[in-house]
Amino acid sequence: MERSAAQAFQGRDVPAFLLVHASPPEAWRPQLKAGTLWVVESEGQVVAFLAATATGDRLHIDEVDVDLGAQGRGVGRRLIGHVVRWARDAGLAQLSLTTFRSVPWNGPFYASLGFVEDARLPELQAILAAEADKGLSDRCAMVLAL
Template identity: 40%
Template sequence: MSVQIRPAVAADLPHLERVENEADALLVDLLQPDQWHPAPTDAERLADGGIILVAEGEDSAVVGFVHVLEFDGGAHLEQVSVLPAFGGRGIGRALVEAAKDAARNAGYDRLTLRTFADVPWNAPFYASAGFVIEEPTDDFHRMLVETETRLGLDRFGLRVQMGVDLGASRRD
């Protein structure tokens, strides 16, 4: 299946919530939490700002997306989700690569993320895309760690921060 990755438009936003909730079902099945927070609504995601790219299937349906937050001079990969029916086809990897390109084109030299260390489609996947484990060193990333702790995510497994150097900005 070929997909086109493009910037999200307003009409895509309602689909992102469904895509993330369906993709999260795989994580919920693995981790077995008592409860899991649903994906942000389209209004909440829009309020977060940043860069949102979608993977559009041959029938123009949104089958995945990536959301990169922009903060005080940095870029953070907040979410990558692909509908489970389209998993294993390289769509997630294409979205991550597109996110790296978009962050680089926006002038960022690094992209970070936080994820579960031992979930195969989390840290091991991101490592295969060039991300390496690193320590949180700024207020934004320490706030993410505090939020994860408050939500109790650490009870489901080790959480790690990862980052990748993007090289020189193309906006120079």
């Protein structure tokens, strides 16, 4: 799923390793155990997933991916909308993520969902620093007040 989704970055100014990277399944086990990993199924196939981690009253989206063949059909928007409602119902105050500022279906897409660029939280600064160490530039932190 991660590798398929990342093919959308072909021809974009992103590091080449992103196109072939896939996290080991264990990487998402904590979110699965915590009940903060969602998948979208279509005709018996998983076509999207979102993994998030709750820290205090904030839910951080660690990863969201839609299979390349299912992109651009509203799956991502519906999935994030579902997680926004879930987080509100859980009494959380904020949703956060880090993303590419200039990729049109990243920063501008999340802005259209109400996220605003905000890197004041030290935890988000630490994530951006770790991403920069891996060669990911043009990244920003975004926060949605619930």
